[in-house]
Amino acid sequence: MEILDLGLDILTWAAILIGCFFVIITGYGLLRFPDLYSRIHAGGMADTLASFLILGGLALQSGLTLVTVKLIFIIAFLFITSPTATYALAQATFVAGLKPRVDEGQLDDTPPTDKVEGGKD
Amino acid sequence: MSVYVVAAIAILVSIALALSRALMGPTAYDRILSVNAIGTKTVLLISVVGFMNGRPDFLDLAIVYALMNFIGTLAVLKYFKFGSLRTGLSRSSGGKN
Amino acid sequence: MRLISLICVTMAVWLLFSGIYTPLLIGFGVFSCILVALIARRMDVIDHEGLPVQLGANIVIYWAWLLWEIVKSNIDVAKCVLFPGKYLEQSMFTVKVSQKSDLGKVIYANSITLTPGTVTVDLHDDEVMVHALTRGTADGVKSGDMDRRVTKIMREE
Numbered sequence: 223m224e225i226l227d228l229g230l231d232i233l234t235w236a237a238i239l240i241g242c243f244f245v246i247i248t249g250y251g252l253l254r255f256p257d258l259y260s261r262i263h264a265g266g267m268a269d270t271l272a273s274f275l276i277l278g279g280l281a282l283q284s285g286l287t288l289v290t291v292k293l294i295f296i297i298a299f300l301f302i303t304s305p306t307a308t309y310a311l312a313q314a315t316f317v318a319g320l321k322p323r324v325d326e327g328q329l330d331d332t333p334p335t336d337k338v339e340g341g342k343d
Numbered sequence: 344m345s346v347y348v349v350a351a352i353a354i355l356v357s358i359a360l361a362l363s364r365a366l367m368g369p370t371a372y373d374r375i376l377s378v379n380a381i382g383t384k385t386v387l388l389i390s391v392v393g394f395m396n397g398r399p400d401f402l403d404l405a406i407v408y409a410l411m412n413f414i415g416t417l418a419v420l421k422y423f424k425f426g427s428l429r430t431g432l433s434r435s436s437g438g439k440n
Numbered sequence: 441m442r443l444i445s446l447i448c449v450t451m452a453v454w455l456l457f458s459g460i461y462t463p464l465l466i467g468f469g470v471f472s473c474i475l476v477a478l479i480a481r482r483m484d485v486i487d488h489e490g491l492p493v494q495l496g497a498n499i500v501i502y503w504a505w506l507l508w509e510i511v512k513s514n515i516d517v518a519k520c521v522l523f524p525g526k527y528l529e530q531s532m533f534t535v536k537v538s539q540k541s542d543l544g545k546v547i548y549a550n551s552i553t554l555t556p557g558t559v560t561v562d563l564h565d566d567e568v569m570v571h572a573l574t575r576g577t578a579d580g581v582k583s584g585d586m587d588r589r590v591t592k593i594m595r596e597e
Binding site: 234235238246252261262268269279283284292293303306307310311314318 | 354372
Protein backbone atom coordinates (compact mmCIF):
# COMPACT_ATOMS: atom_id res chain seq x y z
CA MET A 223 0.00 0.00 0.00
CA GLU A 224 2.93 2.31 0.63
CA ILE A 225 4.00 1.97 -2.97
CA LEU A 226 0.49 2.72 -4.16
CA ASP A 227 0.26 5.89 -2.06
CA LEU A 228 3.64 7.05 -3.25
CA GLY A 229 2.64 6.44 -6.85
CA LEU A 230 -0.56 8.40 -6.38
CA ASP A 231 1.37 11.26 -4.85
CA ILE A 232 3.83 11.30 -7.73
CA LEU A 233 0.96 11.25 -10.24
CA THR A 234 -0.72 14.12 -8.39
CA TRP A 235 2.45 16.20 -8.40
CA ALA A 236 2.98 15.56 -12.10
CA ALA A 237 -0.61 16.39 -13.08
CA ILE A 238 -0.83 19.55 -10.99
CA LEU A 239 2.59 20.81 -12.05
CA ILE A 240 1.84 20.32 -15.75
CA GLY A 241 -1.52 22.03 -15.16
CA CYS A 242 0.25 24.96 -13.50
CA PHE A 243 2.59 25.18 -16.48
CA PHE A 244 -0.38 25.45 -18.83
CA VAL A 245 -2.11 28.00 -16.60
CA ILE A 246 0.94 30.25 -16.60
CA ILE A 247 1.31 29.80 -20.36
CA THR A 248 -2.29 30.92 -20.69
CA GLY A 249 -1.67 34.14 -18.79
CA TYR A 250 1.48 34.78 -20.75
CA GLY A 251 -0.29 34.17 -24.04
CA LEU A 252 -3.10 36.52 -23.07
CA LEU A 253 -0.49 39.18 -22.51
CA ARG A 254 1.68 38.48 -25.51
CA PHE A 255 -0.47 37.69 -28.52
CA PRO A 256 -1.00 40.50 -30.97
CA ASP A 257 -4.75 40.64 -31.57
CA LEU A 258 -8.01 39.55 -30.06
CA TYR A 259 -8.64 36.38 -32.04
CA SER A 260 -5.32 34.87 -31.08
CA ARG A 261 -5.94 35.79 -27.45
CA ILE A 262 -9.15 33.77 -27.57
CA HIS A 263 -7.05 30.71 -28.43
CA ALA A 264 -4.75 31.40 -25.52
CA GLY A 265 -7.69 31.75 -23.15
CA GLY A 266 -9.08 28.44 -24.33
CA MET A 267 -6.09 26.59 -22.93
CA ALA A 268 -6.96 27.37 -19.31
CA ASP A 269 -10.51 26.22 -19.87
CA THR A 270 -9.61 22.82 -21.24
CA LEU A 271 -6.38 21.03 -20.46
CA ALA A 272 -5.17 23.07 -17.49
CA SER A 273 -8.41 22.75 -15.55
CA PHE A 274 -8.64 19.09 -16.49
CA LEU A 275 -5.14 18.38 -15.19
CA ILE A 276 -5.42 20.40 -11.97
CA LEU A 277 -8.86 19.12 -11.02
CA GLY A 278 -7.84 15.60 -12.05
CA GLY A 279 -4.83 15.83 -9.78
CA LEU A 280 -7.07 16.91 -6.91
CA ALA A 281 -9.37 13.99 -7.69
CA LEU A 282 -6.42 11.60 -7.42
CA GLN A 283 -5.76 12.92 -3.91
CA SER A 284 -9.33 12.74 -2.70
CA GLY A 285 -9.91 9.08 -3.45
CA LEU A 286 -13.26 7.59 -4.35
CA THR A 287 -15.65 9.86 -2.47
CA LEU A 288 -18.31 12.45 -3.19
CA VAL A 289 -15.55 15.02 -3.53
CA THR A 290 -14.35 13.27 -6.67
CA VAL A 291 -17.86 13.37 -8.08
CA LYS A 292 -18.01 17.11 -7.48
CA LEU A 293 -14.66 17.58 -9.20
CA ILE A 294 -15.92 15.62 -12.20
CA PHE A 295 -19.01 17.82 -12.25
CA ILE A 296 -16.85 20.95 -12.28
CA ILE A 297 -14.86 19.57 -15.21
CA ALA A 298 -18.06 18.74 -17.07
CA PHE A 299 -19.52 22.21 -16.46
CA LEU A 300 -16.33 23.89 -17.64
CA PHE A 301 -16.16 21.73 -20.74
CA ILE A 302 -19.75 22.49 -21.67
CA THR A 303 -19.88 26.18 -20.81
CA SER A 304 -16.49 27.40 -21.98
CA PRO A 305 -16.92 26.76 -25.73
CA THR A 306 -20.32 28.40 -25.61
CA ALA A 307 -18.93 31.51 -23.97
CA THR A 308 -15.98 31.52 -26.36
CA TYR A 309 -18.26 31.20 -29.37
CA ALA A 310 -20.46 34.03 -28.11
CA LEU A 311 -17.39 36.21 -27.62
CA ALA A 312 -15.93 35.40 -31.04
CA GLN A 313 -19.20 35.96 -32.81
CA ALA A 314 -19.91 39.22 -31.00
CA THR A 315 -16.45 40.40 -32.00
CA PHE A 316 -16.98 39.37 -35.59
CA VAL A 317 -20.39 40.98 -35.83
CA ALA A 318 -19.01 44.15 -34.28
CA GLY A 319 -16.65 44.38 -37.23
CA LEU A 320 -13.26 43.59 -35.76
CA LYS A 321 -11.60 41.70 -38.56
CA PRO A 322 -8.89 39.21 -37.71
CA ARG A 323 -5.40 39.77 -38.91
CA VAL A 324 -4.62 36.96 -41.30
CA ASP A 325 -0.92 36.73 -41.69
CA GLU A 326 1.52 34.44 -43.31
CA GLY A 327 4.57 35.34 -41.42
CA GLN A 328 6.19 37.06 -38.56
CA LEU A 329 4.81 38.39 -35.33
CA ASP A 330 5.28 42.09 -34.91
CA ASP A 331 5.11 43.59 -31.48
CA THR A 332 2.97 46.59 -32.28
CA PRO A 333 -0.39 46.48 -30.56
CA PRO A 334 -3.44 46.48 -32.80
CA THR A 335 -4.66 49.94 -33.49
CA ASP A 336 -8.15 49.20 -34.73
CA LYS A 337 -10.71 49.91 -32.07
CA VAL A 338 -14.34 49.05 -31.99
CA GLU A 339 -16.76 51.80 -31.24
CA GLY A 340 -19.88 50.69 -29.51
CA GLY A 341 -20.54 47.35 -31.06
CA LYS A 342 -24.20 47.78 -31.89
CA ASP A 343 -25.78 46.43 -34.98
CA MET B 344 5.80 22.88 0.75
CA SER B 345 2.87 21.03 -0.56
CA VAL B 346 1.78 20.85 -4.13
CA TYR B 347 -1.33 22.90 -3.37
CA VAL B 348 0.73 25.94 -2.45
CA VAL B 349 2.64 25.68 -5.71
CA ALA B 350 -0.59 25.39 -7.67
CA ALA B 351 -2.16 28.34 -5.84
CA ILE B 352 0.86 30.54 -6.52
CA ALA B 353 0.91 29.58 -10.21
CA ILE B 354 -2.79 30.33 -10.58
CA LEU B 355 -2.37 33.69 -8.83
CA VAL B 356 0.49 34.64 -11.16
CA SER B 357 -1.65 33.73 -14.14
CA ILE B 358 -4.55 35.78 -12.77
CA ALA B 359 -2.20 38.75 -12.41
CA LEU B 360 -1.13 38.41 -16.05
CA ALA B 361 -4.73 38.18 -17.22
CA LEU B 362 -5.65 41.16 -15.05
CA SER B 363 -2.98 43.28 -16.65
CA ARG B 364 -4.42 42.37 -20.04
CA ALA B 365 -7.86 43.35 -18.76
CA LEU B 366 -6.50 46.71 -17.66
CA MET B 367 -4.67 47.56 -20.87
CA GLY B 368 -6.78 45.70 -23.44
CA PRO B 369 -7.45 47.88 -26.44
CA THR B 370 -11.05 46.81 -27.03
CA ALA B 371 -13.88 45.95 -24.70
CA TYR B 372 -13.87 42.38 -25.96
CA ASP B 373 -10.32 41.91 -24.72
CA ARG B 374 -11.50 42.85 -21.28
CA ILE B 375 -14.43 40.45 -21.42
CA LEU B 376 -12.11 37.66 -22.54
CA SER B 377 -9.73 38.40 -19.68
CA VAL B 378 -12.53 38.49 -17.14
CA ASN B 379 -13.81 35.16 -18.43
CA ALA B 380 -10.35 33.64 -18.13
CA ILE B 381 -9.97 35.07 -14.62
CA GLY B 382 -13.28 33.49 -13.67
CA THR B 383 -12.14 30.07 -14.88
CA LYS B 384 -8.90 30.41 -12.95
CA THR B 385 -10.85 31.49 -9.88
CA VAL B 386 -12.75 28.21 -10.02
CA LEU B 387 -9.43 26.37 -10.01
CA LEU B 388 -8.12 28.58 -7.21
CA ILE B 389 -11.15 27.94 -5.00
CA SER B 390 -10.75 24.18 -5.47
CA VAL B 391 -7.03 24.24 -4.73
CA VAL B 392 -7.43 26.45 -1.66
CA GLY B 393 -10.16 24.20 -0.36
CA PHE B 394 -7.88 21.19 -0.61
CA MET B 395 -5.01 23.17 0.91
CA ASN B 396 -7.03 23.92 4.05
CA GLY B 397 -8.40 20.39 4.19
CA ARG B 398 -11.94 21.56 3.53
CA PRO B 399 -13.20 20.10 0.24
CA ASP B 400 -16.60 21.66 0.93
CA PHE B 401 -15.29 24.64 -1.00
CA LEU B 402 -16.03 22.67 -4.17
CA ASP B 403 -19.69 23.64 -3.88
CA LEU B 404 -18.65 27.26 -4.14
CA ALA B 405 -16.51 26.37 -7.14
CA ILE B 406 -19.46 24.76 -8.94
CA VAL B 407 -21.63 27.80 -8.30
CA TYR B 408 -18.87 30.12 -9.42
CA ALA B 409 -18.38 28.20 -12.67
CA LEU B 410 -22.04 28.57 -13.56
CA MET B 411 -22.22 32.21 -12.48
CA ASN B 412 -19.15 33.03 -14.52
CA PHE B 413 -20.71 31.55 -17.65
CA ILE B 414 -24.00 33.38 -17.20
CA GLY B 415 -22.25 36.64 -16.36
CA THR B 416 -20.07 36.48 -19.46
CA LEU B 417 -23.07 35.82 -21.67
CA ALA B 418 -25.04 38.66 -20.08
CA VAL B 419 -22.23 41.16 -20.57
CA LEU B 420 -21.74 40.07 -24.16
CA LYS B 421 -25.42 40.37 -24.89
CA TYR B 422 -25.46 43.81 -23.37
CA PHE B 423 -22.57 44.92 -25.54
CA LYS B 424 -24.06 43.41 -28.65
CA PHE B 425 -27.62 44.64 -28.38
CA GLY B 426 -27.33 47.53 -25.97
CA SER B 427 -29.97 46.06 -23.72
CA LEU B 428 -30.65 42.84 -21.89
CA ARG B 429 -34.31 42.89 -22.80
CA THR B 430 -34.27 42.23 -26.53
CA GLY B 431 -34.16 38.74 -27.93
CA LEU B 432 -31.37 37.15 -29.87
CA SER B 433 -32.81 38.23 -33.17
CA ARG B 434 -29.78 37.93 -35.41
CA SER B 435 -29.70 34.19 -35.75
CA SER B 436 -32.31 32.68 -37.99
CA GLY B 437 -33.08 29.57 -35.99
CA GLY B 438 -33.90 31.04 -32.59
CA LYS B 439 -37.45 31.35 -31.50
CA ASN B 440 -37.20 34.73 -29.83
CA MET C 441 -39.97 8.20 -21.23
CA ARG C 442 -37.83 11.31 -21.35
CA LEU C 443 -39.67 12.67 -18.33
CA ILE C 444 -38.73 9.64 -16.25
CA SER C 445 -35.10 9.78 -17.36
CA LEU C 446 -34.99 13.50 -16.50
CA ILE C 447 -36.29 12.73 -13.01
CA CYS C 448 -33.66 10.00 -12.62
CA VAL C 449 -30.84 12.31 -13.75
CA THR C 450 -31.83 15.18 -11.47
CA MET C 451 -32.34 12.78 -8.54
CA ALA C 452 -28.85 11.32 -9.09
CA VAL C 453 -27.38 14.82 -9.15
CA TRP C 454 -29.21 15.68 -5.93
CA LEU C 455 -27.95 12.57 -4.15
CA LEU C 456 -24.38 13.11 -5.31
CA PHE C 457 -24.30 16.77 -4.34
CA SER C 458 -26.00 16.64 -0.96
CA GLY C 459 -24.16 13.83 0.81
CA ILE C 460 -26.63 13.92 3.71
CA TYR C 461 -28.98 10.99 3.58
CA THR C 462 -31.78 11.64 6.06
CA PRO C 463 -35.38 10.93 5.05
CA LEU C 464 -36.34 14.58 5.27
CA LEU C 465 -33.69 15.75 2.81
CA ILE C 466 -34.27 12.88 0.41
CA GLY C 467 -37.96 13.75 0.54
CA PHE C 468 -37.12 17.34 -0.36
CA GLY C 469 -35.02 15.98 -3.21
CA VAL C 470 -37.79 13.82 -4.63
CA PHE C 471 -40.24 16.71 -4.37
CA SER C 472 -37.99 19.22 -6.13
CA CYS C 473 -37.01 16.75 -8.85
CA ILE C 474 -40.63 16.07 -9.69
CA LEU C 475 -41.36 19.80 -9.62
CA VAL C 476 -38.46 20.50 -11.98
CA ALA C 477 -39.62 17.79 -14.35
CA LEU C 478 -43.17 19.12 -14.40
CA ILE C 479 -41.99 22.69 -15.02
CA ALA C 480 -39.69 21.47 -17.78
CA ARG C 481 -42.54 19.60 -19.41
CA ARG C 482 -44.73 22.67 -19.21
CA MET C 483 -41.95 24.74 -20.75
CA ASP C 484 -41.72 22.13 -23.52
CA VAL C 485 -37.97 21.77 -23.34
CA ILE C 486 -37.79 18.00 -22.90
CA ASP C 487 -37.19 17.00 -26.48
CA HIS C 488 -34.39 15.40 -28.46
CA GLU C 489 -32.24 18.51 -27.95
CA GLY C 490 -32.91 19.23 -24.30
CA LEU C 491 -32.23 15.69 -23.15
CA PRO C 492 -30.37 13.82 -25.90
CA VAL C 493 -30.68 10.27 -24.65
CA GLN C 494 -30.64 8.93 -28.19
CA LEU C 495 -26.90 9.47 -28.47
CA GLY C 496 -26.28 6.66 -26.02
CA ALA C 497 -22.81 5.31 -25.38
CA ASN C 498 -21.34 6.51 -28.66
CA ILE C 499 -20.76 9.98 -27.27
CA VAL C 500 -18.55 8.62 -24.49
CA ILE C 501 -16.18 7.14 -27.06
CA TYR C 502 -16.29 10.44 -28.90
CA TRP C 503 -15.41 12.31 -25.70
CA ALA C 504 -12.38 10.10 -25.15
CA TRP C 505 -11.20 10.79 -28.68
CA LEU C 506 -11.90 14.51 -28.23
CA LEU C 507 -9.87 14.59 -25.02
CA TRP C 508 -6.86 13.23 -26.87
CA GLU C 509 -7.34 15.87 -29.58
CA ILE C 510 -7.49 18.54 -26.86
CA VAL C 511 -4.20 17.37 -25.40
CA LYS C 512 -2.48 17.49 -28.78
CA SER C 513 -3.78 20.90 -29.74
CA ASN C 514 -2.96 22.30 -26.29
CA ILE C 515 0.66 21.36 -26.85
CA ASP C 516 0.51 23.07 -30.25
CA VAL C 517 -0.87 26.29 -28.77
CA ALA C 518 1.63 26.25 -25.91
CA LYS C 519 4.47 26.00 -28.42
CA CYS C 520 2.89 28.85 -30.32
CA VAL C 521 2.77 31.00 -27.19
CA LEU C 522 6.40 30.34 -26.36
CA PHE C 523 7.77 30.77 -29.89
CA PRO C 524 5.26 32.95 -31.74
CA GLY C 525 7.66 33.95 -34.48
CA LYS C 526 8.03 30.39 -35.65
CA TYR C 527 4.56 28.96 -35.30
CA LEU C 528 2.03 31.80 -35.33
CA GLU C 529 0.21 31.79 -38.64
CA GLN C 530 -3.39 32.86 -38.35
CA SER C 531 -5.95 32.01 -40.94
CA MET C 532 -9.68 32.16 -41.37
CA PHE C 533 -11.71 29.89 -43.58
CA THR C 534 -15.10 28.23 -43.92
CA VAL C 535 -15.75 24.52 -44.05
CA LYS C 536 -18.89 22.60 -44.88
CA VAL C 537 -20.64 20.65 -42.16
CA SER C 538 -22.26 17.37 -43.04
CA GLN C 539 -24.65 17.12 -40.10
CA LYS C 540 -28.33 17.67 -40.74
CA SER C 541 -29.75 18.36 -37.31
CA ASP C 542 -29.10 21.40 -35.16
CA LEU C 543 -27.81 19.23 -32.34
CA GLY C 544 -25.13 17.68 -34.53
CA LYS C 545 -24.04 21.08 -35.80
CA VAL C 546 -23.81 22.40 -32.27
CA ILE C 547 -21.78 19.39 -31.13
CA TYR C 548 -19.42 19.86 -34.06
CA ALA C 549 -19.03 23.61 -33.57
CA ASN C 550 -18.48 23.25 -29.85
CA SER C 551 -15.90 20.54 -30.46
CA ILE C 552 -14.04 22.87 -32.80
CA THR C 553 -14.10 25.61 -30.19
CA LEU C 554 -13.15 23.25 -27.38
CA THR C 555 -9.89 22.26 -29.04
CA PRO C 556 -7.61 25.26 -28.54
CA GLY C 557 -6.15 26.67 -31.70
CA THR C 558 -9.43 26.67 -33.60
CA VAL C 559 -12.43 28.81 -32.77
CA THR C 560 -15.83 28.76 -34.43
CA VAL C 561 -16.63 32.32 -35.36
CA ASP C 562 -19.90 31.89 -37.20
CA LEU C 563 -22.31 29.07 -37.94
CA HIS C 564 -24.49 29.53 -40.98
CA ASP C 565 -26.90 27.05 -42.49
CA ASP C 566 -24.46 24.36 -43.47
CA GLU C 567 -21.08 25.99 -43.26
CA VAL C 568 -19.02 27.03 -40.32
CA MET C 569 -16.45 29.82 -40.22
CA VAL C 570 -13.33 28.87 -38.33
CA HIS C 571 -10.42 30.96 -37.13
CA ALA C 572 -7.23 28.97 -36.70
CA LEU C 573 -4.09 29.93 -34.89
CA THR C 574 -1.46 27.80 -36.56
CA ARG C 575 -1.19 25.90 -39.79
CA GLY C 576 -1.33 22.53 -38.05
CA THR C 577 -4.61 23.20 -36.29
CA ALA C 578 -6.10 24.64 -39.48
CA ASP C 579 -5.20 21.48 -41.37
CA GLY C 580 -6.74 19.43 -38.59
CA VAL C 581 -10.12 21.04 -39.19
CA LYS C 582 -9.82 21.06 -42.96
CA SER C 583 -9.17 17.33 -43.06
CA GLY C 584 -12.71 16.73 -41.78
CA ASP C 585 -11.91 13.91 -39.38
CA MET C 586 -13.92 15.43 -36.54
CA ASP C 587 -16.81 16.12 -38.91
CA ARG C 588 -17.01 12.45 -39.90
CA ARG C 589 -16.91 11.32 -36.29
CA VAL C 590 -19.71 13.66 -35.23
CA THR C 591 -21.81 12.52 -38.17
CA LYS C 592 -21.19 8.94 -37.15
CA ILE C 593 -22.34 9.41 -33.57
CA MET C 594 -25.41 11.27 -34.79
CA ARG C 595 -26.14 8.32 -37.14
CA GLU C 596 -26.71 10.64 -40.08
CA GLU C 597 -24.74 8.92 -42.76
